[in-house]
Amino acid sequence: MKKTIAEIADMIPVLNDISEWGDVALTGVCFDTRQIKAGDLFVPFIGESRDGHAFVKDAHEAGASAAFWQKDVPNPPAGVPVLMVEDTLTALQDLAKAYLQEVNPKTIAITGSNGKTTTKDIMAAIAASKYRVHKTGGNFNNHIGLPFTILSMPRDTEVAVLEMGMNHRHEIEVLTKIVNPDIALITNVGEAHLEHLGSREEIAKAKMEITAGLASTSLLIYPSEEELLKPLITDQYRVATFGEKGDLHPLMMRTEMEGTSFTTNVAPEVEIFVPIVGEHNVFNTMAAMLAANELGISALDVKEALANMERSNSRLEWLVGTKGSDILNDAYNSSPTALMAVLKTFMHLEAPNKKKFVVVADMLELGEDADTFHYNVGKSIEKGSIDKVFAYGNHIEAFAKAATEKIGEENVFYFETREALKNELLSQVTGDEYIMVKGSYGMGLKDIVAGLTTI
Numbered sequence: 001m002k003k004t005i006a007e008i009a010d011m012i013p014v015l016n017d018i019s020e021w022g023d024v025a026l027t028g029v030c031f032d033t034r035q036i037k038a039g040d041l042f043v044p045f046i047g048e049s050r051d052g053h054a055f056v057k058d059a060h061e062a063g064a065s066a067a068f069w070q071k072d073v074p075n076p077p078a079g080v081p082v083l084m085v086e087d088t089l090t091a092l093q094d095l096a097k098a099y100l101q102e103v104n105p106k107t108i109a110i111t112g113s114n115g116k117t118t119t120k121d122i123m124a125a126i127a128a129s130k131y132r133v134h135k136t137g138g139n140f141n142n143h144i145g146l147p148f149t150i151l152s153m154p155r156d157t158e159v160a161v162l163e164m165g166m167n168h169r170h171e172i173e174v175l176t177k178i179v180n181p182d183i184a185l186i187t188n189v190g191e192a193h194l195e196h197l198g199s200r201e202e203i204a205k206a207k208m209e210i211t212a213g214l215a216s217t218s219l220l221i222y223p224s225e226e227e228l229l230k231p232l233i234t235d236q237y238r239v240a241t242f243g244e245k246g247d248l249h250p251l252m253m254r255t256e257m258e259g260t261s262f263t264t265n266v267a268p269e270v271e272i273f274v275p276i277v278g279e280h281n282v283f284n285t286m287a288a289m290l291a292a293n294e295l296g297i298s299a300l301d302v303k304e305a306l307a308n309m310e311r312s313n314s315r316l317e318w319l320v321g322t323k324g325s326d327i328l329n330d331a332y333n334s335s336p337t338a339l340m341a342v343l344k345t346f347m348h349l350e351a352p353n354k355k356k357f358v359v360v361a362d363m364l365e366l367g368e369d370a371d372t373f374h375y376n377v378g379k380s381i382e383k384g385s386i387d388k389v390f391a392y393g394n395h396i397e398a399f400a401k402a403a404t405e406k407i408g409e410e411n412v413f414y415f416e417t418r419e420a421l422k423n424e425l426l427s428q429v430t431g432d433e434y435i436m437v438k439g440s441y442g443m444g445l446k447d448i449v450a451g452l453t454t455i
């Protein structure tokens with residue numbers, strides 16, 4: 001965004017006389033004084049423990065050309081160009097909305113309990129084969145990050161791929177009304193935020209808030225197997241589905257260490273390779289393909305775009321173990337949906353002359369039904385697909401019990417301490433294994449990975 005103060009005053013309500021500074025040029029937006037660049041508009045927020053207005057003068061001295069100032073905060077600093085507004089957060093969001101309308105790219109909004117960042121990266125890679133694309137960077141997907149992403153968008157952007165995250169109800173509603181997406185995409189409805197929302201039904205309603213910003217010409221893309229979304233669909237927008245039985249569905253999937261190949265019903269002759277670990281990323285790609293079709297991008301274009309895609313920064317990664325074993329490391333987070341997805345990929349991975357070990361720990365913050373969630377994921381293990389399970393934690397014992405029913409008691413090892421898990425696992429690893437490691441970050445499985453990998 002490159003605007004003068006006078007131009008910004010024409011885009012949003014400004015309550016003070018800014019004629020003295022009207023010609024001052026602004027070239028960016030910042031809300032952290034440690035990251036100020038010359039020409040920035042500094043946006044102070046009032047938090048629970050600190051008020052950003054106290055840093056407006058520091059921001060100006062660091063190079064900021066101007067700052068928002070909330071009208072109920074007294075004593076704006078003399079000599080600093082300030083734009084007085086009713087509320088600084090609302091002003092930031094209004095400015096982003098106005099700028100987005102001015103640039104007028106096609107907008108693709110992506111939300112979901114799992115996979116939204118990966119889907120965003122896949123979508124951006126596909127769209128970039130035909131268009132100038134701007135996408136959400138890092139975790140800038142909330143009520144502050146989304147406006148920042150929009151205001152960082154070059155004026156020649158043709159497609160904006162915008163990730164929308166949430167913790168509570170009505171947060172996505174705010175974001176979608178800023179963007180008014182041409183295409184909205186829901187990757188799935190998982191168990192994340194159960195501690196805030198209470199049930200998957202409420203999570204589904206929260207994800208469906210993305211439709212509040214849709215027009216009748218907009219397209220909603222959602223997973224065909226997600227029953228909780230179907231009653232919430234209306235005729236106020238167009239719809240398309242992806243999944244095993246979706247409008248777009250896979251005919252073939254082949255799991256490899258570095259990604260998955262697949263074909264679809266729409267273009268059965270085009271075999272596409274997704275260069276990211278996980279069969280679930282086939283479905284993320286199909287969701288992106290439905291959006292790409294709206295942009296006039298074919299399945300063949302998708303294949304070529306993904307062949308040249310930069311590897312995702314996904315935490316799911318292959319590591320080399322101390323004795324030559326291959327370790328699929330996902331020790332940073334876990335939920336029933338995410339664990340099920342990675343487990344499915346691991347079970348279907350071809351492993352000639354290799355054993356498959358699964359190392360799992362508790363999935364945290366699942367509430368009173370935690371044992372049931374763990375047991376149900378354990379039930380998904382297919383006979384003959386896993387050689388041994390090593391489980392650590394309180395609730396993961398339910399997973400271990402379900403796994404015992406599938407692969408036998410002699411192949412399932414349950415531990416109450418991480419140290420006991422580590423010792424037993426290291427004693428059994430020979431180097432002829434694929435080892436999958438997954439658990440919530442608080443369970444400390446990163447230490448198990450460290451013990452398994454070559455230093």
